[in-house]
Amino acid sequence: MIQVDLLEKSGFKKAVPYFLIMGVSALLILTFSSPGSASESTPPIKIGVLYPLVGLHAYLGKAQVEGVKLFFEKKGYKIADRDIQLIIEDTEGNPDTGLMKARKLIEKDKVHILLGIVVSSVAYAVRDTVHSNRTPLLITMANAAGMTRDRRSPYIFRSYQADGTAMYYASQYVHEKMGSRKAIFSGPDYAYGHENAEAFRKGFQKSGGEVLKEIFVPLGTKDFGPYLTLISQFGGKADTLAFVYGGSDSIKFVKGLDEYRVKDKFRVLINLGATGPGTQLKEEGKAALGIYSIDMVYSNLNSPVTKEFLALVKEKYGYYDFNHHWGYLGAEVVGRALEQIRGNIEQKDKFLEALRNVRFESINGPFEFDHQGQNAIVNFYILRNEMVGGQVDQVLVDVLPKRRDPWWLDQQW
Amino acid sequence: MGYWIVQTMNGISFGMVLFVIAAGLSLIFGLMRIVNLAHGCFYALGAYLAIAILQWTGSYFLSMVAGPCGVAILGMIMQRFFLHRFPKKPLSQILLTLGFVFILEDLALLIWGGEHREIPKPPLFAGVLEIGDMSFPTYRLIIIATGILLAIGLWLFQEKTIMGATVRASVDDPEMAGGLGINVPALFTLIFCLGSLLSAFGGAMGGLLTGIYPGAEWEVLLLAMAVLILGGLGSLKGAFLASLFVGLVDNFGRVLIPNLALFTVFAPVALVLAFKQTGFFGK
């Protein structure tokens, strides 16, 4: 016979006080955390906001949510006299979870619009659900190139670059304007790094330059020391170092450039996304000096819209990070399209049309959508990190106006 | 030539940080056979506290010492009030410590945000050593020195002090040790505290090397476990040698054969587990 283990008899009674403590603390946590803004009597326009709020992309998601909220708060959560309701969900940066949350927002909460997404695999995961449910989605950061190329949909828009765009134009710029002839490329060893490497190589070769080596840092690398040493070796042979890194990797890499004196070994160093204003520059400090970057964001843009936005962010949240831009921008794009159709979100085709035709001076400069692919057409700024008023900040070197996803220029891609 | 020397030293400095963490895990898992998945979280807390204390007081000494002490207290609470109930139950330990991992991870996210944070290098060690045409950061040398000193200190403690002998005796035969008047439960709590303290100190050191960010706690736990497996559980010498091994192999492996980056560490681990469980250097 199979024996049944004797179960603890007294354990349960001991549990009661702990249970009470847990229950009370759970209640307190629930009371003080807000799921989103409340709405009023008339059916509100529901916008589903999907961002990673835990895990290693959490800091991106958090700032972008703040950016989104900032815009709608400015509008009093009302557009064309209709209430706006934000329903915020956590994707955890994980495609399975992201899909489940997207389904919840679309099928249960019946949102009219989806906004957000940072992680590319999440974007790919929700694509079919969004398309088959005919829910307009505005991607505010995920680079997943396919979303506005081969896997595009009339319902999917992106207010960020398609992977590779920035590096393509950067490669041509450094060749034409800065005399780069031989380059080294470095990036993380997954889609983001490889797609940008490919784009840089294509653009650079087209201009007549040569990429000597591509150095990818494998996943889970804690210590960048060995790679920086490896890159140093090419200092004599190449004049340019181009790199893309995000998050933790970016700070490790840039600090390493300084620690291992790599900056002394290359004439030009240019990057995408590794020396952004806010946390990155703060943590990198002097290590970031002298490095160029290309970005769609320039925090010191001499535009009243940008200045007002910066002031608002600092006032409301006490800190500033370039990720605030992406949430705010996405929200504004959606907001303007809604204004255009006077809030009648039920007329979906009209909304999509309005979205496609959105065109205004945003906090990042001029903004419009490419009708092919529905990716944003924006200015790209060439920036350089310098000491400004005792702090490391970005200084504008050049502007590449209204660039579109190069995949549409040259479909041999 | 300079290139190879620098790469070797890179590997050693990384290995030294690993050693401190693995030494802590060796005490907790190797010696006492307690599965503590929150060991990586102690590492993370050590780094975060170091940053906070540095900001507060500006003293590097305090940040490297007070932080780990604080984490040791947390370790004590965890062991004394929760873990001690499950002395030979790895499944319960896993579930319990995993619960703590979630709690600590989320609290860290709440308090310090999810951004990558760096511990600024002490100005005294912010220079470089020129080796041939390559540069090697000075602070990494200090890390290597610290690791070696700590290894010697721990070895002396274990082999040459009465305390060390007491610990070894209590683990080998707790009933006998209790019979001799040794307060075994208190001793175990103390060992757990020491293990947590080491992990947190490793965090402060590692924070200098690689900064701290969400996910670091898992990376570190996996590597520390790999070190213990290769070096043999409960062997300090094994942990030291295995840390160097992992540091160097990981380093060179990643650079020379980037395609097999994860293999270079986990393949030896799987092989050792399958064929020589006491590890390369274990008894």
Add this chain to the structure above:
Amino acid sequence: MRWWVGKLCVLLLFIILPHAVGTYYVSLAIKMLIFAIFAMSLNLLVGYMDLPSLGHAAFFGVAAYAVAILSKNGVESVWLNLMLGIGMAGVVAAIFGLLALRTRGSYFFMITLALAEVLWGVAYRWRYFTGGDDGIPGIARPDLGFIGWSLGDATIYFYFVFFFFTIAYILISTFMHSIFGHIVVGIRENELRMRSLGYNTWLYQYVLFIISGLFAGLAGSLSAYFNGFVSPADLSVRVSAEGFLMVLFGGAGSLLGPAIGAGSIVLLKNMISAFTARWLLILGMIYVFVVMFAPQGVLGIISKLRLRNGPKHQLALGRQHL
């Protein structure tokens, strides 16, 4: 006798479910069932053999990738894809088992983790084949062929998954109540004695290891169709750890415990995260609570409260070896 009625009620509940709630909840229920299968398969290792595996997602993920790659390369039949997915999982289990079963306790824990990490690294790096970190999206759910029902419909897919859950449950239950199951429990209780009685203990464990992998593969294949994509996340430690939690949370000492654990955790995660961003914290506290006061899991609590009549199949968790 009474618990048969209980089970019948639950069965009826599941059958009317998709008609009573919206499509989102049906999707949630499908996810719960898929992970219930996964947890039950893991329990074969954890509960019945005292082998704590933290690499179970390897079988789940391999099957998912197999389905993804096959269906995107022209294999239309869902039955064929499922079979091949499960088969792949079995092959991987056969290979892993050879290495892993040389160890016990905490060593087993670590080697399964190491092997699964390696597999995950392969999926991440082998971009040409696996799509790298972007994964393989766009897996379509085909029609069931002879009946003409489209699995693309959430309700139909729910019944499809429920069908497999029931089959899995019946198969595992039958298997573990057979002589084979008794021998395996005997090995767990005292391997030396079983060996001295003439049983090839390693072989029994190896076979059960592969069976466990096969069922995990079933869950993985169903998951690939459910999500419509696969990614390295399906092979990750995260999934293995969650499976582990589900088994322990529900109660490793029984057949349905893990299934209940799986359902509870999927439900809890989704419900709590809708209310607060601090869901990880709350979940962690719940786990600590369960370990401290309900070591036999949720099912243990229910049994204690005598809400269920003594289930015939309750198997002890046994000594937890290190």
